Each structure stands twice: as structure tokens, then as C-alpha cells.
Amino acid sequence: MADVGGHALCVAGELEADLRTVRRLYADRGRAPGQDRGGPRVEQALHTAISGLHSSAGWAAYDSGDNATSRLHHAAALQSGILAKDGHAQARAWADLSVQSRAEGRHREALTINRAALESRQARQDPRIAALLHSRLAIGHARLGDHGACARSLLAAQKAHDRFDTTAPPPPWLRFLDAAEIAGLAAIAHRATGRLPDAEKATAQALRLLGPSMHRNRAYYGIQLAQLQLAHSDTTSAKATAATVDTTAVSSPRITQRLATVHRHLATA
Incomplete structure (x- = not known):
């Protein structure tokens, strides 16, 4: 596995929460009077919930070693995010697809996905998304041997982390992204570039900072x-x-x- 990412949350809990949301939205569609499919807002909310469900299922499949099923779920999550017109759902799906590509050895594809995701409005406006994507971009550069680009991406990730709004709760899928995870992702990048002492130091830092x-x-x-x-x-x-x-x-x-x-x-x- 290339990095922890959304695994930090309890996948089973996420799946159950998403399933409850989907069931509720389907029920709302049936109760909406005089509106086909319950109206556009319900329809978009339904697609957002389905996108989250596919994302969680994708990580569960990945953890079980089923890469093919995982990729299908992440692609479906992106499709549902687009149908929902939900930028955060799309950003999550793109981030997941980049990890999937890298785990399957398609490092240039992962790099391209990360770069495209970083150009989105959500990445520009939300430093949490930017920090995640820059961290994963650093790992991509490291795997391709571009040490300078790796260092620049790690610096960008740290700068984005410094801009986190700690007064507002992050979306559930980004709760895992904290100082410990930033250090852990940096460790993976250092390891890929052969900087083993730096990787060991960053890994130890991640372990010290992790919550119970x-x-x-x-x-x-x-x-x-x-x-x-x-x-x-x-x-x-x-x-x-x-x-x-x-x-x-x-x-x-x-x-x-x-x-x-x-x-x-x-x-x-």
C-alpha cells in the first residue's frame, strides 16, 4: 500500500453512515409531492451520498486486496460526484484514484490525476484537500525519481497544513488528515527517494502524533x-x-x- 489516506477512518462506520443517508434520500424522493424524482436538490444529495458510499467501498475492497473492484468503486464515486455537482465528492474521488493508480504501478497516471485535482476550485480553496494532494504528489515525484519536485511538493503540503482552519470541522473523509498523517506521507516520499534517515525520523514523528x-x-x-x-x-x-x-x-x-x-x-x- 502506498499510503494510508482515507483508511484512517473506520470504513465499516462510513459505509453504514452512507447507506443510512442513501436510504433516507430514497425515502424523501418517494414522499416529494408533485415533483419527478423528488426535485433536483434531493437528486444531487442522493448522488453525493452514493459517491461517498462508492469511495468507502473502494477503500474496503483495496484493503482486502481486490484492486479491480476498488478501481471500479472509485471511478463510480467520481461519476456520482459529477452528477451531484459536488466538488468535494469529486476531489475525494480524484484523490482516491491517484492512490489506486500509484498502488498499481501507474506512477505517471497518478501524477497526472494529482495535478489535475490540484487545479480544482476545491483544492485552491480548501487547504486540507491541497495538503493531501500535495503530499501524494510528492510521493508520485519520488517514485519517478524527481527529488526536487518531491521536495517542493512536501513544502507545499506543509504550507497548506499550516493554513488549516481548526475552528471548523473537516468533512468526515478528511478527518484523518492531521500533522501525524502529513508526517507519515512525507516519510513515504522520503523512503521512495532513498532518504531513509529522513523517512525514519518522519515515521517516528507520525507515530508520536497519532491519536489513540x-x-x-x-x-x-x-x-x-x-x-x-x-x-x-x-x-x-x-x-x-x-x-x-x-x-x-x-x-x-x-x-x-x-x-x-x-x-x-x-x-x-
Whole structure:
């Protein structure tokens, strides 16, 4: 997996919330008197809810290792966001599609998607969206070997983070994006450029900053820290780090497989 992204939230909870919204909106359509389909506002709200449902389902499929189904859901999320005329839903779908492309090895496609998303009105107006997209753009540049562009994108992400409006709650799908996640995404970029000491430092920072409820992110970055420690033959630290990784509250085959790989490497180190 390339980064945590929207996984930081409980996918099951998101799916249930989206399903409740869809059911309510369908009921509203049936009750609307004298209006075909319940009127344009209900129709657009319905498409927004369906877009969120597809986004959540896409991440659930991704976590289970089903990339094909995940991509279909993310594409459907974008289509529904367009039908809803909902810029935030579209931004979410574009951000998810960029991660999907990168995870499947299509790094230039991921970069193109990120750049296009950054030109949207939502990215220009919402520093949270901008920070997420710049962070993922940095990883894309790193994977393609453009270290200078990677550094510029990381700086842009940090500047966007500094503009977060902490007085207003973020949309549910962006609640995961905080200082810990910005540090974690920077660590992934540093690792991709071969700057392993910087990657280890940023990963440790992410773990320090993570809230107690972020079980999936803590497991993900704990495994990443152990991998980085293994990379420079610090077996003692890697063993200690891997021992602290708790996956009991995490329903992710990808996470458990990565942890199993770390333990296999430690057993032969």
C-alpha cells in the first residue's frame, strides 16, 4: 500500500453512515409531492451520498486486496460526484484514484490525476484537500525519481497544513488528515527517494502524533518504522518496534501481510 489516506477512518462506520443517508434520500424522493424524482436538490444529495458510499467501498475492497473492484468503486464515486455537482465528492474521488493508480504501478497516471485535482476550485480553496494532494504528489515525484519536485511538493503540503482552519470541522473523509498523517506521507516520499534517515525520523514523528483511536494508521506506520530499521540493519530496534504493532483492531489483509513479512525477515536476520 502506498499510503494510508482515507483508511484512517473506520470504513465499516462510513459505509453504514452512507447507506443510512442513501436510504433516507430514497425515502424523501418517494414522499416529494408533485415533483419527478423528488426535485433536483434531493437528486444531487442522493448522488453525493452514493459517491461517498462508492469511495468507502473502494477503500474496503483495496484493503482486502481486490484492486479491480476498488478501481471500479472509485471511478463510480467520481461519476456520482459529477452528477451531484459536488466538488468535494469529486476531489475525494480524484484523490482516491491517484492512490489506486500509484498502488498499481501507474506512477505517471497518478501524477497526472494529482495535478489535475490540484487545479480544482476545491483544492485552491480548501487547504486540507491541497495538503493531501500535495503530499501524494510528492510521493508520485519520488517514485519517478524527481527529488526536487518531491521536495517542493512536501513544502507545499506543509504550507497548506499550516493554513488549516481548526475552528471548523473537516468533512468526515478528511478527518484523518492531521500533522501525524502529513508526517507519515512525507516519510513515504522520503523512503521512495532513498532518504531513509529522513523517512525514519518522519515515521517516528507520525507515530508520536497519532491519536489513540487511529489503530490502522498506528499499525501501518509501526510496520513502516520496523522496515526502515531493518533496511539499515538495526535488527534490535526493528524487533522492538514490530513487537509493539497491534493489528487486533485492524481489519486489513494488506497490513497483516506486511507485518508477517517483517517477522519473516527478522527471523532470518
